[in-house]
Amino acid sequence: MIVSELTYPDGYQTEVMHVQAEQSIGKIFMFHGMLEHHERYIEFAQFMADNGYDVFVCDLRGAGTSAHDQQSYGHLAPGDGFQQLVEDARYLIDRYEDGRPTYVLGHSFGSLLARRLGQIMGHALAGLIVVAPPPHPGVAGEAGHRLIATVMKRKGATHQSRFFERLLFGRYNLKFLPARTDSDWLSSVPDEVDSYLADPNCGGLPSLGFLHEVTRASLDVTTAARIHEHPKSLPVLFVAGVDDPVTHDGEGLNGIIKKYRNADVELAVVTYDNARHEILREAHREQVWSDILTWMKQNKIH
Known part of the structure; x- marks a missing residue:
């Protein structure tokens, strides 16, 4: 495994983990979820490398040790922060372009980034893997977004609000009450939840920005219009836990699936009973990894 520093054109620095395969048949670029970091994917990346894929995982802007060092942890610039993540991802992918098949995998918030990459550069990709995907948030999401924008004008983009954090994500744990922790919705494995809570580069209060x-991004990337930008030649795999509150316990996932099928996108879906949000770190993680690997090999470009 190689960990290197990457500096984007605007000077922002991040860490990139490259887990190398002995005889590589392709590359995977992975994008993690909200308020976590690349090191949480070492186990999965090593599995994929052992099966022939070079894996690249970087800390997204605003995440990980680099963000703490640059005093930007949990913050994105309002208005263009998500677009900056898209540009960062394209810069990373282009940096390692070598003609081998390229897959993009995104978890949760990272899946919004992955889906946007599929929409704007899908013809250059071999496949898209969407893990624990947030659906379109609907009317409530639109109202929440407008309220955040209003408060941000008064308090500033870097202001941290427990109220909005609870408003947007507080319902996730309701299904698991009485809960041992506020983060039981992440995984059915207590040790995984405890690991997340003990990690200084996980969690915390995000900024209003x-x-x-x-x-x-949740409102934009998941619209039918955006999904119709996705090339029909780019296959997609959706992976989710049946008990994941982020996908509205499957209801939101069904809505996403319908939109992709209406757009005539080649789509496969795998769901897992008794599994929560962090499906790659669940009790039956090796089955999930194996299913992703099987799908990738079925869609390999020769």
């Missing part, structure tokens, strides 16, 4: 970009 960050929440503005999360809600804006």
Whole structure:
């Protein structure tokens, strides 16, 4: 495994983890979820490398040790923060372009980034893997986004609000009450939840600017119009836990699936019973990994 520093054109620095395969048949670029970091994917990346894929995972802007060092943890610039993540991702992918098949995998918030990449550069990709995807947030999401924008004008983009954090994400744990922690919705494995809570590079309060970009991306990337930008030649795999509150316990996932099928996109869907949000770190993670690998090999470009 190689960990290197990457500096984007605007000077922002991040860490990139490259897990190398002995005889590589392709590349995977992975994008993590909200308020976590690349090191949480070492186990999955090593599995994929052992099966022939070079894996690249970077800390997204506003995440990880680099963000703490640059005093930007949990913050994105309102208005263009998500677009900056898209540009960062394209810069990373282009940096390692070598003609081998390229897959993009995104988890949760990272899946919004992955889906947007599929829409704007899908013809250059071999496949898209969408893990624990947030659906379109509907009328409530639109109202929340407008309210965040209004408060942000008064308090500033870097202001941290427990109220908005609870408003947007507080319902996730309701299904698991009485809960051991506020984060039981992440995984059915207590050790995984405890690991997340103990990690200084996980969690915390996001800024209003960050929440503005999360809600804006959720509203934009998941629309039918955006989905119709996705090339019909780019296959997609959706992976989710049946008990994941982020996908509205499957209801939101069904809505996303319908939109992709209406757009005539080649789509496969795998769901797992008794599994929550962090499906790649669930009790039956090796089955999930194996299913992703099987799908990738079925869609390999020769």
